[in-house]
Amino acid sequence: MTAIPILEARNLTRELPGPVPVTLVRDIDLGVGAGEFVAITGPSGSGKSSLLYLLGLLDAPSNGEVLVDGLTTHGLNDNQLADLRLSRFGFVFQFHFLLPEFNALDNVQIPMRRLGLLGAGEIRDRAEMLLQALGLGEHAHKLPEQMSGGQRQRVAIARAMANDPAVILADEPTGNLDTKSAENVFSQFRRLATDLGRAVVVVTHDTELAARADRRVHLVDGRIVP
Amino acid sequence: MPAPLGLAIAARHLSHRRRQTVTSLLGVALGVAFFIAIASMMQGFQQDFVNRIIDSSPHVTIKDEFRTPPRQPVENVYPGATIQLRGLKPKDEVRGLRGGRAIIAALEQIPGLKVAPTLSGNALLRYGPKDSSVNVIGIDPDKERLVTKLEQDLIAGKLEGLYTAANGIILGEGVALKAGIAMDDLVSVVSPEGVVLRMKVVGIFRSGLTLTDNFDTYMLMKKAQVLQNRPNVINRVRIRMDDVEQAEALAKSIESRFGYRTESWQEQSSNVLGIFVIQNAIMYSTVGAILIVACFGIFNVISTVVFEKTKDIGILKSMGFRDADIRRIFVYEGLMVGCIGVLMGWALGYGLVEFMGSLEFKMEGFVRAEGFVLYRTPKHYAISGAMGLLASTFAAWLPARRASRMKPVDIVRGAA
Incomplete structure (x- = not known):
């Protein structure tokens, strides 16, 4: 399933400068293709999240490069990186990070409104469709505070899907959920990869869930170990 | 975005x-x-x-004063030297604008200007037991009405009253109120020269400017000249302009031409x-x-x-x-x-x-x-x-x- 890597890390190293430099990740080589579901696992402090931020262009590597659609992102400025994130990436974090003043439907619309490719009506229809697909049709007009943790996280997934990204990156998306909700959320990621052909990278410490991914990348002290 | x-x-x-x-x-x-x-x-x-x-005051006033004291001849001989002059007496000149008629004639040639000569001086207004110090202004009513708002400011009487009464005087409202004077009352006006005139109040004005209303009185130029014992003398020329913003420029040019201290309304109200x-x-x-x-x-x-x-x-x-x-x-x-x-x-x-x-x-x-x-x-x-x-x-x-x-x-x- 790894024909053409949509997202590729080459020789990726990230060090935090300081009196005592800290290496977050070192010499990572990783490719993720369309429809592939990759789980990044490892103990706390192994650099899982740091790797995800590097892959998601949220952080800049000290060395090495990240390629998106086979093109290097090295040397792009902040605005170009932001535009790339907007159109090609969708993020889900451990905390839902929904805007608390906006209801679910509005939250899902925000990335589309920022991109500005669709008209207001199309954006609304698509947001409703996305929520529907995640089983949240009847909760569309609720504020985040009126929903359960699992529901919020599913709204966050709908939002991550808003601009039809090629890559979905998730950082401990089930970390705060009970087993049943975690199961539900995880199966959504599975669906995104298998049915919709997205490249999905999920950081998790839940080995049981990780076992259901197509591929498992285990990190120890910032390095991939087999 | x-x-x-x-x-x-x-x-x-x-x-x-x-x-x-x-x-x-x-x-x-x-x-x-x-x-x-x-x-x-x-x-x-x-x-x-x-x-x-x-509205109520002249826009430019020429006074019979000079901005700087006259230069002493010795200062011309030793320019820049430290000079001490003792026992210097000012010349006893007739006070007033010398060649006043000529100045007025020259100014009247300039378009946009209305010119009125006056003689003003201090006097004592005596009514019953009340003495009040006033500023007596001798005017030519026909010219005055073109230059100041005196005629419109009258709350009693008429400007023509100055001509018709034998010795007419127009008082500011404040002057009249303080001394309890009403229209047609007879008052005595005493000048520093010692001349006393019995005058009849033919008008009272209110300009709204407190200082003016409390001190100014108007009479015919001839009467003022008699009162001050200064026949044929004028000591002020009041000018009204169509464009009030030009007052400062005009004042400057008049002063440099005739030498007399000339004040624009801005300078007079500078405080x-x-x-x-x-x-x-x-x-x-x-x-x-x-x-x-x-x-x-x-x-x-x-x-x-x-x-x-x-x-x-x-x-x-x-x-x-x-x-x-x-x-x-x-x-x-x-x-x-x-x-x-x-x-x-x-x-x-x-x-x-x-x-x-x-x-x-x-x-x-x-x-x-x-x-x-x-x-x-x-x-x-x-x-x-x-x-x-x-x-x-x-x-x-x-x-x-x-x-x-x-x-x-x-x-x-x-x-x-």
């Missing part, structure tokens, strides 16, 4: 912090409203005062006009202070929003919002507070001005007035609006810039 999206986020942020938002709104609104009210009151008063001066400058400075600093306080309010609310919204900033940025988008959201918040505050301030300011306009009271200072004279101009609204918007944008800019510089990875890492 499309503007509606930024505005929508900004509006939600503000509407969820209603109390703080309202406080900042009130700050801007009060600053704007007070500016409009105070500016309208101050400028109204100043404009009114200047108008009264321009009061100087007070206006200070008044305006006080007004602007007061209103400026209010707006600075309003600025702190806006700065405070937007800083709080930025602080509380750190997570939102993180997700918006990782979602693909640019730094400039984030900055714009928070500047929009400042602008919203500014715009709504300015609109509220305009309404409040308008209300205040109309309220002050409805007040009636008696006031006597430099001028006599029956209430606030208010100056209404769109300019006050424009200035206060611009200041309000500028202040609120500036107050929002600083926290907005801080928000835009936050790194999304620091935020999501810190929270996760």
Whole structure:
């Protein structure tokens, strides 16, 4: 399933400068293709999240490069990186990070409104469709505070899907959920990869869930170990 | 970022912090409203005062004085030397404008000028047991009515009364009130020369300028010359101009041509006009202070929003919002507070001005007035609006810039 890597890390190293430099990740080589579901696992402090931020262009590597659609992102400025994130990436974090003043439907619309490719009506229809697909049709007009943790996280997934990204990156998306909700959320990621052909990278410490991914990348002290 | 999206986020942020938002709104609104009210009151008063001066007094006055004392011959012989002259006596000259008729004839050639000669001097007005010191001005009524507003200012009698009565005198309202003099009363006027004239009050005027109303009296030029024992002498030439703004230039050119001290209305009222400058400075600093306080309010609310919204900033940025988008959201918040505050301030300011306009009271200072004279101009609204918007944008800019510089990875890492 790894024909053409949509997202590729080459020789990726990230060090935090300081009196005592800290290496977050070192010499990572990783490719993720369309429809592939990759789980990044490892103990706390192994650099899982740091790797995800590097892959998601949220952080800049000290060395090495990240390629998106086979093109290097090295040397792009902040605005170009932001535009790339907007159109090609969708993020889900451990905390839902929904805007608390906006209801679910509005939250899902925000990335589309920022991109500005669709008209207001199309954006609304698509947001409703996305929520529907995640089983949240009847909760569309609720504020985040009126929903359960699992529901919020599913709204966050709908939002991550808003601009039809090629890559979905998730950082401990089930970390705060009970087993049943975690199961539900995880199966959504599975669906995104298998049915919709997205490249999905999920950081998790839940080995049981990780076992259901197509591929498992285990990190120890910032390095991939087999 | 499309503007509606930024505005929508900004509006939600503000509407969820209603109390703080309202406080900042009130700050801007009060600053704007007070500016409009105070500016309208101050400028109204100043404009009114200047108008009264321009209406009732001559625009340029030539006096029988010199700005600098005459040079002594010895100073010409030893220029720059230290000279001590003892026992110097001024020449005993006939006081008055020498060649007054010629000066008037020359000035009358200039288009746009009305010229009236006068002889003014001090005298004592005696009525019953009351003595009051007055300023006696000898005029030519036909010329005077062209130059000053005396005729319109008369609240009793007519200017022609000076011709028809044998010895007519026109008194300022204050002079008449203080001594209890009424129309047609006979008064004695005593000059420093010792001449006494029995005169009949043929008119009373009210100019609204307190100093003028309390001291000035008018009589025919001939009578004044008799009273002062200065036949055929004039000591003032009063000039009225079509364009009052040219007064200073004209005064200067007359003075350099004839040598006599020539004062424009600005120079004659320089003490009061100087007070206006200070008044305006006080007004602007007061209103400026209010707006600075309003600025702190806006700065405070937007800083709080930025602080509380750190997570939102993180997700918006990782979602693909640019730094400039984030900055714009928070500047929009400042602008919203500014715009709504300015609109509220305009309404409040308008209300205040109309309220002050409805007040009636008696006031006597430099001028006599029956209430606030208010100056209404769109300019006050424009200035206060611009200041309000500028202040609120500036107050929002600083926290907005801080928000835009936050790194999304620091935020999501810190929270996760």
